[in-house]
Amino acid sequence: MQTAPGASLSDAAPSPTRARRGLLAVLVLVAGGVYALDQVTKALAVDHLSSGRVVPLLGDVLQLRLIRNPGAAFSFATGMTWVLTLVAIAVVVVVVRSSRRIGSLPWALALGLLLGGALGNLTDRLLRQPGFGRGHVVDFIAYWHLFIGNVADVAIVAAAVLVMVLGARGTALDGTRTGGRRSHRG
Structure with missing residues (x-):
């Protein structure tokens, strides 16, 4: 491999440690951006929408409608808020632990969204409210009268789709592809 005059081999490509730090920075920036946007939009929804009021954005297709959700999507597990709290804590722990092995930009984006x-x-x-570990999630984005969610939900669904695409392509968390070869793009 040839380098430009005055350049060293270390200037040619980032070290694995530097590359991993860059991927972790992407993960943290995406996670922080999603979190901030989610919390700001929830605060705006609580301040400007009242329960029962519908604000059409695209007719019946997309509306703003404030609810406080004690369960998961589609009102699943409404009486088990504390279980959903534990699941969310587990997801956070798994993502943080997994981030040490991250080796591709698409995985950094997926884990940041999640x-x-x-x-x-x-x-x-x-x-x-109603209390620590049992709080109701603020949802305000209504889709076709099917379900109501929030920015966090959109990010989680986007992460799930990205993880499925990465899995279908055979891209492992460390950036390798099925068959052991490394994928720099994911």
Whole structure:
């Protein structure tokens, strides 16, 4: 490998440690951005929407409608808020532990989306009424009268789709592809 005059081999490509730090920075920035956007939009929804009021954005397709959700998607597990709190904590722990092995940009984006979304809804479960660990999640984005969610939910779904695509492509968390070869793009 040839280098430019005055350049060393270490200038040619980032070290694995530097590359991993860059991927971790992407993960943290995405997670922080999702978390901040989720919390700001929930605060705006609580301040500007009243329960029962519908604000059409795209007719019946997309609306703003405030609810406080004690369960998961589609009102699943409404009486088990504390279990959902524990699941969210487990997701955060798994993402943080997994981040040490991250080796591709798409995985950094997926884990950042998942972490930011999980932390957004976990904050509601920990700090909102009716009490610690049992708080109701603020949902306000209504889709086709099918379900109502929030920015954290959008990020979690986007992360799930990205993880499925990465799995279908055979891209492992460390950036290797099925068959052991390394993928720099994911």
